[in-house]
Amino acid sequence: METKTEGFKIRLGIFIIAGFALFLLAIFIIGKQKNLFNPVFKLSTKFQNVSGLQVGSPIRFSGINVGTVDNVEIINDSMVKVDLVIKKEVQKFLHTDTKAGIGSEGIIGDKLIVLSQGNPKSKLVKDGQNIASVEPIETDVIMRSLETTAGNAALATGEINEILVKINNGEGTLGRLIQDKSMANNLDKTLINLKNSSKGLDENMEAAKHNFLLKGYFNKKKRAEEKKKKAAEKAKQNK
Structure with a gap:
């Protein structure tokens, strides 16, 4: 009988120790998330729509978790106030023109607050200050x-x-042109005729230049072009 009692006491003791260890672990995890073991300061911001942001959501600055959302409160039908708890060591990097935006873990992941760096020449934020926000898409x-x-x-x-x-x-003109060989051949012949006609026209013009009846016309035209060219060169030199 005494053996059974001692065994029960041992099991009870192990159960109590395990429960106490789990309790301490829970306090440590919650305290770490809430920054209970680190010096912190508070900021607040306002959104028209928080897109599912919740109390306890992380706050990121330069890709690093620096705090948590402490409270989400509806002010009126078009404004929601969000209180932020941030590590004190980060305050020296946040300026008065720092803005809070709402991002997410991946495309459809949990929502989080993202803080911009702001202008280094601006003043540093103060504890309890309200900062501007960027509405989420x-x-x-x-x-x-x-x-x-x-x-x-x-x-x-x-x-x-x-x-x-x-x-x-x-089907269609382009289709017939591609599929119909005779049409393609006709197009090739047309292009060859145009080329020959252009060549013949050049030859006729050259012959006309040497015709004594038209030679005066072409010489007159040539002199006019030379005169125009000299006038342009003279005007350029005067400049």
Whole structure:
């Protein structure tokens, strides 16, 4: 009987010690999250929409967790006040023009507060000061925009595919030009004729320049061009 009692006492003692250890661990974790073991100071900011931000959400500065959200309070129908608890050692890096924005862990992760650095020439923030905020962009708005863009891209792709099918089937002018060899040959002949006609025109113009009946006209035109060129050079020299 005494053996059973001693065994029960041992198990009870182990249970009490384990429970007390878990209690201390919980206090340590909560205290670390709430910065109970570090000197802190408080700031506050206001948003029209906190986008799911909650008490206990982390606060980041330069990518480092520096505090937690202490309180989220609705002031009126268009304004929400957010109280921030930040490590005292960070205060020397935050200035009066520092702004608070709402970010997230990844695209759809938990919400958090992100503090900007501000102008180093500005004064440092004071304990209890209210800082400006930047309204967050709603994730659902971004998703709707992406859906619209994807829909437009799919529509454009479908229309391009239809055009390519018609071209491959020889429909339309471009399709007939690609598929119909005789039409392509006719186009090649037309281009060759245009080239020959241009060459013949150049030869006719050259012959006309040497014709005594038209030689005076071309000489007169040449002298006018030379006179115009000399006048332009003289005007350039006077400048």
